Amino acid sequence: MRYCLMVALIFIVTCKAFAVTGSKTQEVLLLHSYHKGYKWTDDMSLAIDESFANRENVEIMSLYMDIKRIDTPAYLDALARLYKEQFPNRTFDLIMAADNAALDFVLMHHSTVFHNAPIVFLGINGFHPRLLRGLNHKITGVVEEVDIASTLELMLAMNGGLQTIFVLNDQSETGLAVKHELEKVIPYYSSRLNFEYVDNLDILAIKERVSTLNPENTAILFLLLFKDSTGKYFTYKESLQEVRAVSSVPIFGVWDFYLGHGVVGGKMTSAKAQGEAASKMALEILDGKSPDExxxxxxxPNVYLFDHNELARFGLKIPLHIGFHEIHNKPFSFYETYKSLVWSLVLLFLAGTAVTFVLATNVILRRKSEKELKSQLMFITTLLDTMKNPIFYKDVLGRYMGCNQAFSTLLKLPKWEIKGKTIYDLFPSAWAKEHALKDEMLLKYPNASSVDEATLHLPGRPMQHFVLHKATYSNADASVGGVVCIMDNITERIQQKQFLIQQSKLAEMGEMIAAIAHQWNEPLVELSAIVQDMEMAYYNEELTDDVVKAYVKDSMLQIQYMSKTLKDFRNFLKPSTQKKSFSVRTALSEITELIGRHVFYSNINLFVNFKPEFGDIMVYGYENEFKQVLLNIINNAKKKIINTYKGTDKVGIITINVYRNEDTTVIQIIDDAGEIHPSIINHVFDPYFTTTPGGTGLGLYMAKVIIEDKMQGRISVANGENSAIFIVEVPNCERVEKAPKVQGISTEEHLM
Known part of the structure; x- marks a missing residue:
């Protein structure tokens, strides 16, 4: 038997050696436009090397054209002659061309120098299919585009008072391509921002100008600066460090190689992402796939990147709406790194009764520790029983192993009767099934935790709302032992919030009744005219069946219109019971149906602007409460305009702009009745704060509760030019659908 195993082992090793020896070595030429030591190029090479690390039969040869230092036609011709001499009979399986200069060079000498080898390009600016010169069947790759628009949006979000963007660039081939991208974006921001573009100054003049920038309303957009107007060459970090040394304003960028040398951050092109994406294509071609496939x-593949040191230097915060991002130079935080572990340990302490089962197995120490264990158990039991929150823990089979007095009181059962039962024995079947499935999912992840909001309706008792804080606990052998849960009763809080929301709605009823009066004015006039016409027709003996039917038809149209107005008013007062997807366009249309005439007769023009490319924007939340928020802000704007323009013939303007970001939809409500005084602008969302005589001070406070607490959105206010701007952000439906239920070892759900 031993000899058979030795023969089999020798056979396997021999076959493997033959397979490695017999496999053809594949050669890849990686042609870089720039030089070794340039961070962009080095990061790209590192990503490619890591992607090919497991391919023992692939050899990568790297060449550097060094065109940042010299790019004359004579130099490029000399390079072509050198490579032609270097590779007279050498045919590469693949050419990888990094950045524009390398791609142009490979395409120009594709047949004479590179023997028509397949091409994968990466890091290409200003891409257009005509650049490929008809070689589509031989070439594929990754386009590089700077995301200037997203970076400008980020700058505006991080600095509400931003007015001027100082743009630094050079006149290199890449710099001119980036300038072209900037020129396409500027028209969208010309009404909000002033742009000062510089690409023709020497470094001393640049530093002098930067040193005079106003830190209150200015930021720098650092595009590229490898050469100044004198032709002086800088490394990727030298120019940035020169500028940062004299700058008192934050610097933003669009290239990842500037990160860590003075830029705050931005939506940046990533050399690593470029290298990884191009390597994936290259491996597919080496495995036999055609480039045209x-x-x-x-x-x-750009990424939001930030430098913690620069954020701290200017006291800037990363906006909540940007989603995934990376922070470099972030200091180590034990709590942030091990947050789940910390909370799991806290909850495991509350499950101390489970530890007693492990300690009981230790017979040697049993007598010595029995008294201590008993005291500890009594202490933990007393501690749990003094807590007002219901607490329980279950094993992996879903059986209740213990609970505190609050949980026992909730179920109106003694503790001993609860022990050993399952959720199906104690709770309504639908509720039990839902939460048993959630517990099963939680038990799949060691040291996992979750936060789940749920409504409980036990027979014969009123409905109660709880936040369930759950975590798994472990046995002595590190296996999952079960689930611990702390129930936080939020019934009173929810009822109070709902009461305040309804109270806020009632505060709007005066405005709504006035709007209905305007809505009904014309139908009542029409009905009056119809009645008079009927009387006249009767006296003139013209009241035939057809005439009566016509009068009835006209009357019903007016009555149906008035009925619809009352129905819309009733729907506004009705609270939403659950979250759902709804159309922002439809919500705004229903609001303008209710108050449009009232606003018009108040000598105010109301404009609603939707960008057509976004179509019908769908968001997720409570529809009626959302409409209440918008109605409250519009009514406040109307009152402000009426008070400001009282006694004049000036027509007020309320503008509503609607657009969407990647994860959120943004609604801006702007009035032209002047700015909000700086002394009160930070208090407008405080409860019971009002500047209106007889006002409740609840409207904007409840707007903040609805948008931020109930819909997980954001509401803010800012001053514009002679205007006040209220900004409402709510989650898009797509963000809610894509949100994971379980993430790593921690899960969180919000059900309201």
Missing amino acids: IPILDTS
Whole structure:
């Protein structure tokens, strides 16, 4: 038997050696436009090397054209002659061309120098299919585009008072391409921002100008600066460090190689992402796939990147709406790194009764520790029983192993009767099934935790709302032992919030009744005219069946219109019971139906602007409460305009702009009745704060509760030019659908 195993082992090793020896070595030429030591190029090479690390039969040869230092036609011709001499009979299985200069060079000498080898490009600015010169069947790759628009949006979000963007660039080939992208974006921001563009100054003049920038309303957009107007060459970090040394304003960028040398951050192109995406395509081609079967990646894989040191330097916060991002130079935080572990340990302490089962197995120490264990158990039991929150823990089979007095009181059962039962024995079947499934999912992840909001309706008792804080606990052998849960009763809080919301709605009823009066004015006039016409027709003996039917038809149209107004008013007062997807356009249309005439007769023009490319924008939340928020802000704007323009013939303007970001929809409500005084602008969302005589001070406070607490959105206010701007952000439906239920070892759900 031993000899058979030795023969089999020798056979396997021999076959493996033969397979490795017999496999053909594949050669890849990686041609870089720039030089070794340039961070962009080095990061790209590192990503490619890591992607090919497991391919023992692939050899990568890297060449550097060094065009940042010299890019004359004579130099490029000399390079072509050198490579032609270097590779007279050498045919590469694949050419990888990094950045524009390398791609142009490979395409120009594709047949004479590179023997028509397949091409994968990466890091290409200003891409257009005509750049490929008809070689589509031989070429594919990854486009590089700077995301200037997203970076400008980020700058505006991080600095509400931003007015001027100082743009630094050079006149290199890449710099001119980036300038072209900037020129396409500027028209969208010309009404909000002033742009000062510089690409023709020497470094001393640049530093002098930067040193005079106003830190209150200015930021720098650092695009590229490898050469100044004198032709002086800088490394990727030298120019940025020169500028940062004299700058008192934050610097933002669009290239990841500037991170860590003075930029706050931005939506940045990533050399690593470029290298990884291009390597994936290259490996597919080496495995036999044709380049024309691999689509060109025309969306640059850019990432939000930030430098913690620069954020701290200017006291800037990362906006909540940008989603995934990376922070460099972030100091180590034990709590942030091990947050789940810390909370799991806290909850495991509350499950101390489970530890007693492990300690009981230790016979040697049993007598010595029995008294201590008993005291500890009594202490923990007393501690749990003094807590007002119901607490319980279950094993992996879903059986209740213990609970505190609050949980026993909730179920109106003694503790001993609860022990050993399952959720199906104690709770309504639908509720039990739902939460048993959630517990099963939680038990799949050691040291997992979750936060789940749920409504409980036990027979013969009123409905109660709880937040369930759950975590798994472990046995001595590190296996999952079960689930611990703390129930936080939020019934009173929810009822109070709902009461305040309804109270806020009632505060709007005066405005609504006035709006209905305007809505009914014309139908009542029409009905009056119809009645008079009927009387006249009767006296003139013209009241035939057809005439009566016509009068009835006209009357019913007016009555139906008035009925619809009352129905809309009733729907506004009705609270939403659950979250759902709804159309922002429809919500705004219903609001303008209710108050449009009242606003018009108040000598105010109301404009609603939707960007057509977004179509019908769908959001997720409580529809009626959302409409209440918008109605409250519009009514406040109307009152402000009426008070400001009282006694004049000036027509007020309320503008509503609606657009969407990646995860949220933004509604801006702007009035032209002047700015909000700086002394009160930070208090407008405080409860019971009002500047209106007889006002309740609840409207904007409840707007904040609805948007931020109930819909997980954001509401803010800012001053514009002679205007006040209220900004409401709510989650898009797509963000809610894509949100994971379980993430790593921690899960969180919000059900309201």
